[in-house]
Amino acid sequence: MSNTETETKTESDGSDSLITTDVQAEQNDRSAPSTRTAVAARNLNVYYGDEQAIKDVTMDIPEKRVTALIGPSGCGKSTFLRTINRMNDMIDICRVEGDVEFGGKNVYDPDVDPVALRRKIGMVFQKPNPFPKSIRDNVAYGLKIQGFDSDVDARVEESLKGAALYEEVKDQLDSSGLELSGGQQQRLCIARAIAPDPEVILMDEPTSALDPVAASKIEDLIDDLAEEYTVIIVTHNMQQAARISDRTAVFLTGGELVEYDDTAKIFEDPEEQRVEDYITGKFG
Amino acid sequence: MATDTPSEAGFGEVSRVRGIVFEYLSLGASVAGLLALGILLVYVAVDAFDLANASPEWLLTYFLTLVVPYLGFCLYSVGDPTVTRRAVAALGGGLVAVAGLFVGIETFVSPIPRLNWPVAYLFVVVIPLTAYLTYVGNQGRVGAVGLGLIGRAVGGAAVGLAVGTLFLVFDQFVWFLAYTFGVFPAVALYVYARRSPSSRAATAAPVVGVVGILLAVFARETISTYPSDLLIFLWTIAIPVAVVGERLVTARGGRTAGLLAGGVPLALAVAGGFLAGTVGLPGPDILVVVALVGTAVAVYLQRVIEDGEGLAGLALPVLLVAGPLVGALVVGAWGVPAPDPWLDVGFLTEAPSRNAVEAGLYPAIVGSVIIIAIVAVLSFALGVGTAVFLEEYTAETGLVGTLTRILQINIANLAAIPSVVYGLLGLGLFANLLGLGFGTALTVSLTLSLLILPITIVSAQEAIRSVPDEFRRGSDAMGATRWQTTKNVVLPEAMPGILTGTILALGRAIGETAPLIMVGAATTVFSAPNSLFSKFSAMPMQIYAWADFPQPEFRYGVVAAGVMTLLVVLIGMNGTAILLRNRAERGS
Ligand SMILES: Nc1ncnc2c1ncn2[C@@H]1O[C@H](COP(=O)(O)OP(=O)(O)O)[C@@H](O)[C@H]1O
Numbered sequence: 001m002s003n004t005e006t007e008t009k010t011e012s013d014g015s016d017s018l019i020t021t022d023v024q025a026e027q028n029d030r031s032a033p034s035t036r037t038a039v040a041a042r043n044l045n046v047y048y049g050d051e052q053a054i055k056d057v058t059m060d061i062p063e064k065r066v067t068a069l070i071g072p073s074g075c076g077k078s079t080f081l082r083t084i085n086r087m088n089d090m091i092d093i094c095r096v097e098g099d100v101e102f103g104g105k106n107v108y109d110p111d112v113d114p115v116a117l118r119r120k121i122g123m124v125f126q127k128p129n130p131f132p133k134s135i136r137d138n139v140a141y142g143l144k145i146q147g148f149d150s151d152v153d154a155r156v157e158e159s160l161k162g163a164a165l166y167e168e169v170k171d172q173l174d175s176s177g178l179e180l181s182g183g184q185q186q187r188l189c190i191a192r193a194i195a196p197d198p199e200v201i202l203m204d205e206p207t208s209a210l211d212p213v214a215a216s217k218i219e220d221l222i223d224d225l226a227e228e229y230t231v232i233i234v235t236h237n238m239q240q241a242a243r244i245s246d247r248t249a250v251f252l253t254g255g256e257l258v259e260y261d262d263t264a265k266i267f268e269d270p271e272e273q274r275v276e277d278y279i280t281g282k283f284g
Numbered sequence: 285m286a287t288d289t290p291s292e293a294g295f296g297e298v299s300r301v302r303g304i305v306f307e308y309l310s311l312g313a314s315v316a317g318l319l320a321l322g323i324l325l326v327y328v329a330v331d332a333f334d335l336a337n338a339s340p341e342w343l344l345t346y347f348l349t350l351v352v353p354y355l356g357f358c359l360y361s362v363g364d365p366t367v368t369r370r371a372v373a374a375l376g377g378g379l380v381a382v383a384g385l386f387v388g389i390e391t392f393v394s395p396i397p398r399l400n401w402p403v404a405y406l407f408v409v410v411i412p413l414t415a416y417l418t419y420v421g422n423q424g425r426v427g428a429v430g431l432g433l434i435g436r437a438v439g440g441a442a443v444g445l446a447v448g449t450l451f452l453v454f455d456q457f458v459w460f461l462a463y464t465f466g467v468f469p470a471v472a473l474y475v476y477a478r479r480s481p482s483s484r485a486a487t488a489a490p491v492v493g494v495v496g497i498l499l500a501v502f503a504r505e506t507i508s509t510y511p512s513d514l515l516i517f518l519w520t521i522a523i524p525v526a527v528v529g530e531r532l533v534t535a536r537g538g539r540t541a542g543l544l545a546g547g548v549p550l551a552l553a554v555a556g557g558f559l560a561g562t563v564g565l566p567g568p569d570i571l572v573v574v575a576l577v578g579t580a581v582a583v584y585l586q587r588v589i590e591d592g593e594g595l596a597g598l599a600l601p602v603l604l605v606a607g608p609l610v611g612a613l614v615v616g617a618w619g620v621p622a623p624d625p626w627l628d629v630g631f632l633t634e635a636p637s638r639n640a641v642e643a644g645l646y647p648a649i650v651g652s653v654i655i656i657a658i659v660a661v662l663s664f665a666l667g668v669g670t671a672v673f674l675e676e677y678t679a680e681t682g683l684v685g686t687l688t689r690i691l692q693i694n695i696a697n698l699a700a701i702p703s704v705v706y707g708l709l710g711l712g713l714f715a716n717l718l719g720l721g722f723g724t725a726l727t728v729s730l731t732l733s734l735l736i737l738p739i740t741i742v743s744a745q746e747a748i749r750s751v752p753d754e755f756r757r758g759s760d761a762m763g764a765t766r767w768q769t770t771k772n773v774v775l776p777e778a779m780p781g782i783l784t785g786t787i788l789a790l791g792r793a794i795g796e797t798a799p800l801i802m803v804g805a806a807t808t809v810f811s812a813p814n815s816l817f818s819k820f821s822a823m824p825m826q827i828y829a830w831a832d833f834p835q836p837e838f839r840y841g842v843v844a845a846g847v848m849t850l851l852v853v854l855i856g857m858n859g860t861a862i863l864l865r866n867r868a869e870r871g872s
């Protein structure tokens with residue numbers, strides 16, 4: 001909590017000085033460390049019934065960076081992702097302890113409306129899931145449910161451009177989103193997620209159902225998205241994590257966050273032997 | 285060594301006998317069932333239209349003036365010489381085969397009652413071939429245009445007649461007030477809000493509507509003078525329909541076309557309504573029918589003409605009207621004896637009578653239409669509502685989950701309860717306890733709604749459950765509320781399935797007699813019901829009563845005519861619903 005607040009202050013304090021410009025210039029250069037935290041977990045424990053899926057996780061996720069969550073299957077990566085936009089609320093037996101801070105507030109506070117929260121956090125799923133509606137209606141969905149009436153077409157176009165899909169579909173905006181190829185569908189889902197202009201985008205293995213060419217397009221896109229959004233991506237593809245992320249968190253079985261550092265550090269010189277074993281393929 | 289064996293002995297053979305036996309047994313059973321049903325329907329139709337007394341000359345005349353031109357139209361639309369050759373071969377070969385077989389059976393086996401070979405030819409060859417050619421003709425552009433036009437006209441007329449029928453029972457003055465003070469201002473406000481960027485007005489629209497309608501209900505008693513029915517229908521139905529038509533066409537084809545498409549049908553409807561009134565026909569009904577048919581046709585015509593393809597299809601209505609006229613002229617001039625069908629205009633528009641020739645089904649048709657309308661609305665709204673609640677809003681675990689499961693099992697069991705029991709329930713609950721009266725439209729409708737509610741709920745649940753969860757999760761993750769997800773994603777996807785279930789259930793409701801007997805519906809009423817609380821009958825009840833009459837004219841002729849009418853209404857209803865469903869399927 002305090003962490004986020006002080007950082008907010010730093011930024012607003014310096015907003016009219018020259019240094020800010022530098023800081024902002026630096027922020028676009030993603031190799032430099034981000035100065036602000038977008039999402040933070042504090043002593044987070046998640047249970048499904050009696051089974052623990054996330055064990056005492058504490059981490060700060062930087063703003064406008066790509067943070068990758070890697071780890072073997074079943075180690076709780078998706079569960080962690082879903083705690084951030086409270087999609088776990090949909091699972092009856094799921095119980096969350098600890099805090100997840102976003103926008104200077106614990107999203108599990110009783111006065112937080114999960115529906116309102118999700119309007120600020122976009123999500124892209126493993127299997128592309130465009131709605132059985134036209135491409136236009138898919139992208140405009142978030143705008144529609146939030147009651148935006150003006151400039152819908154312009155925002156649809158902008159979001160499709162943002163998802164690097166516009167050129168391919170501009171002549172068929174009224175045809176069904178389900179008629180697109182898998183990779184295009186996934187980019188449509190990304191366009192849908194960014195249309196209401198969220199702050200954070202969560203991606204749960206967004207390329208694992210796609211062929212390599214489509215996957216690499218999405219990877220390029222993720223790189224661009226980090227200019228404007230905080231991207232948190234779950235992947236089981238280590239090369240992918242190494243290629244696209246700035247920070248990497250390694251979860252291991254039992255829902256433990258074993259190591260969390262700059263991506264380069266994790267892949268070149270991890271502190272933990274278990275992480276090194278996992279990355280080099282000795283287990284997992 | 286061992287590797288040599290297969291190449292010498294082949295791979296052996298795996299027995300498929302059981303599968304083949306099963307396949308042919310089930311095929312045989314279905315064909316036998318369909319054949320039996322087909323023969324039954326043939327006899328019903330023969331009786332209803334008195335075809336047993338149709339002379340070969342009479343049949344030949346109409347075959348040449350109506351059937352042959354229509355088949356020619358379909359073949360022209362298909363535009364494929366092989367299909368034409370096959371159709372001609374089927375007509376010719378069928379003629380020889382049916383005539384030969386028929387005569388053979390009559391001479392060598394036994395005479396076939398109430399059939400002659402031309403009628404057999406009609407049912408075995410001509411009707412199936414016509415249906416088939418209609419189907420393939422509809423694939424061609426010309427045929428699609430022609431049949432589309434006929435469909436618009438028939439659909440418009442059916443809706444118009446149904447609206448007219450509903451106002452026999454529902455108070456048109458309440459509707460007039462509700463429209464003037466509620467519906468009209470609300471729609472106007474909404475349209476205004478959509479045009480200008482003031483979303484406040486849009487949210488106010490439903491409120492204005494509800495307040496206006498409530499006001500109307502209270503004002504009904506205090507206001508005593510009302511405009512004539514003709515003016516009410518003009519203001520509340522014909523003009524709005526014309527405006528919708530005008531808007532649709534203007535959006536596609538510009539101002540002039542829009543004004544024509546809206547204005548011409550309206551003018552015709554007004555003229556028709558007033559003129560009909562002066563010669564003693566029901567003017568308001570004619571106004572509504574002409575307005576609906578005219579606008580539907582006008583909107584369709586504009587689209588077809590704009591596309592500019594298959595314009596020859598527009599001649600189809602001319603063909604279908606001219607054919608029977610020419611046929612009637614020829615038959616009249618030739619002096620050929622014509623059959624005297626039981627199912628004629630009089631049968632549809634007159635009250636039951638002791639005299640078979642004068643007997644009519646009109647009050648029962650009105651009764652059935654009203655019940656079906658109420659049952660459709662009630663069971664659809666309640667069924668979908670309950671299904672949405674059970675599927676989308678209740679938790680799966682805990683106390684609520686257990687309760688839901690118990691409820692679930694009970695609903696499934698309710699679907700299997702015999703309809704007599706529902707009749708008893710309706711008698712106790714609606715007629716006695718709530719005092720809605722014995723055999724009134726309201727009691728019967730509520731009872732039948734209850735009867736089919738489990739079926740609609742279960743099928744709607746099935747449809748809702750078949751919507752993939754990933755759509756829901758996608759919508760939830762966008763920050764949609766439960767209701768927004770349901771309304772925007774789940775229901776549109778589930779709608780085709782929901783409609784199918786509702787259609788099947790309604791089909792059951794329209795044919796029920798047992799619960800009607802239980803709640804005391806009359807078997808025969810002599811005037812159409814004029815309020816929700818008047819005594820009334822339904823088609824199956826009336827048919828059932830006729831079947832008990834001692835005179836054979838009733839048992840054969842009048843009952844057959846009634847059954848035919850019931851079937852046509854049922855098929856029309858199901859056809860409409862299937863069209864709606866296909867449209868919903870294409871929309872998604
Ligand atoms: N809906 C659920 N109900 C019960 N257990 C679950 C559910 N989702 C995940 N789990 C359990 O939580 C653990 C972590 O799962 P998950 O977060 O999906 O892992 P990952 O995404 O890393 O493969 C697993 O042991 C899994 O069985």
Ligand SMILES: [Mg+2]
Pocket residue numbers: 077078079204
């Ligand atoms: Mg996962």
